[in-house]
Amino acid sequence: MLLAGCAAIPSSGPTGAQVRSQVIDDIGNLPMKLVELRDFADLPASALPAPVFAENYTPPAPTELVGPGDVLEIALYETGVTLFGGAAGSVVAAAPSGIDPTVRSQRFPPFRVSDTGTINFPFVGEVAVNGQTTDQIEVLLRRLLRGKSQNPQVLVAISEGLTNSVIIGGDVRNPGRLVLPTNQESLSDVIALAGGNTGEIKDILVRIQREGTLGQFRMSDILAQPEQDIRIFPADRILLVRAPQSFSVLGAAGRSNQIAFPGPSLSLAEAVALAGGSNPNAGDPRAIFVFRILEGQDGVEVPTVFHLNMTEASSYILAQRFAMSDKDVLYVGNAEANQPTKLVQILSQLFYPLVTLERVLNGNN
Known part of the structure; x- marks a missing residue:
């Protein structure tokens, strides 16, 4: 009768044996895989994420080509009879011989390329510049000004190349449109050009949107793994968001809580320590479980349960090599031996008031 009553005693979760049997017997119709951690071969592989963006991606036009939305700075230098420059713009004084070798310069306000790819230049009119380099535009303006100005040099x-720019926002010091100086910048280069990140590196998630495809990278991985520091192309949209990694602690641990990673990475040994270890009054150190959803080779999610017996000395070495992942669930099983003890405690709480009342009545008599 005493043992039968143990089944109804409140607890913080199943025992280690109950967890293992439920996983093995597939109770709940959710296929789960049980992995017993006994040596290094049982540890989950820390595989790099598959490439998000196509390797044969064709970027937009290169840096030197002008397109709609670009802002151009144009300077004109003239000698002799000038069309634009005045005395204030002279850079060489006139000679006393009567010959005027004076060079006068004129800097115009910025020209923004229209949606149709043209600019409106004084005394010339609309000039088609879309798809041309700055050198080609200089030759074109020089030819159009011939006959209007004496030997013009352009x-x-x-100054602002929209066709060779990206949008970056979120936790950076200078969010907004950023021009790629060489069109060869990596992700870390672009973040640095935007003034760097404002939050802690371990908590930052970088999201890149490229032609309908969304890729996500942790800032700490970008700096630690060169293969994650991908090249950025024009028209990419980059967003830095604060997304701390965390794991949940359940069961008979020292404390049940959601705990943030204190650094870029976290081992199982560190996670157990942050959770307060196994509760000495209720927990079972032989029943340490990590619940995680892995992705199989065919892309199907595989719920996986890792089991570690921390009464064995080798488990502490394995726990140092086991890397926790974001949103893992750390569960400490209830100790089976504590169930009868809990029943005795409940019975004591029930009968203690009666015993106290009896003592009071006997004392009054």
């Missing part, structure tokens, strides 16, 4: 530069 310099053209792109």
